[in-house]
Amino acid sequence: MAKYIVEMQMDKQEKFYFIRENESGDIVYLPSKYLMHKKRSKISPNTIQRSAFALSYYLNFLDEKQLCLDDIYQMKYIEQHEHFTDFLIWLKAGMHSREDYLKLPNNETCNAYLKEVFRFYTFMEQENKHSESLKVLSDTQMIVRNSIGIRKVLNRKSFRGYLKEKGHQGKTIEQDKIVVLLQECANSRDQVLLLLLAETGFRIGELLGVRYAEDIDYEKHIIYVNFRDDNENGARAKNAELRRAKISDATFDILMFYIEDYKELIIGQEYLFINVSGDYVGKPFKGSGVYAMLRRLERKTGIKASPHMLRHYFANARRKDGWKLEMISQALGHRNIETTMKYLNITEDELIEVSDAFYNRHQAMYGVQNLL
Structure with a gap:
């Protein structure tokens, strides 16, 4: 039986999620406070629910390893990297659920769970005024341009051990x-x-x-x-x-x-x-x-x-x-245009068709006729 479980309470049609220790019945303070923080930030209940389960999985993983949250900060870089990589492997193997019929999660789902764990660590660092952050979250800098060409620098903390993702393309209907x-x-x-x-x-x-x-x-x-x-x-x-x-x-x-x-x-x-x-x-x-x-x-x-x-x-x-x-x-309400790209089911036949149309309009662009 899992040591940490997710529970939900309703109050005036509002859902509140928290994590409880199974045996004692005690609420686990910091993870539950993080979930309340997400609630106050107007995050959707479904997203908060997924966050709650991600954190409960990680807490159960720590329990199996006989570790606590603060122990991770004492690890060296290689140890931290191995710890979080092991968590991904643990998830991928379905160890987060005791149900025999569980469908094993894909790489994208495992990575999403770990990203939520990292967001919780960042919250914990700010809440407890930690003097250090996780060593595996190295600082990276990305330079992007918006649709009208304005340059913007994004600073991100990234982990380099995520499982390889195949890329998601959702199903459509004709x-x-x-x-x-x-x-x-x-x-x-x-x-x-x-x-x-x-x-x-x-x-x-x-x-x-x-x-x-x-x-x-x-x-x-x-x-x-x-x-x-x-x-x-x-x-x-x-x-x-x-x-x-x-x-x-x-x-x-x-x-x-x-x-x-x-x-x-x-x-x-x-x-x-x-x-x-x-x-x-x-x-x-x-x-x-x-x-x-x-x-x-x-x-x-x-x-x-x-x-x-x-x-x-x-x-x-x-x-x-x-x-x-x-x-x-914009019509879909996406904040990132990369998300929109995943919606577009462009087929190989379409690529051939537009290529034919392009060459029909621009047959002479290389002056090939002069080479024959």
């Missing part, structure tokens, strides 16, 4: 499959939900937080994302910034049909998307309900879909239509 799903939807709410995911590129937490009276411009057919952390259904925008998206006239017509069709239920609360049947009829629709709906559609059609696949569809459809990368990135 337009013809979206059409099939729309035809098999049980009601207009499900159709509107799929259409808005495909036409706005919003995250599901952003879309479920839309309030019909405040966040829709009915004249210009624009949907707004407003950051709120008190949504009744737990929906939450990832970044605390205002975004908006224009939808097509055809989708707006179906949106209005949905609102009219379920008007009596919708006007009884604030949210655009509500439960239209069952025990929670008239209550705000939750993420769990969305995934249950998509599983029902998969059983009917054989088509697997997720909100994130529709977000990838949004990005790729606009890339193929000629949108600039910066515009796609």
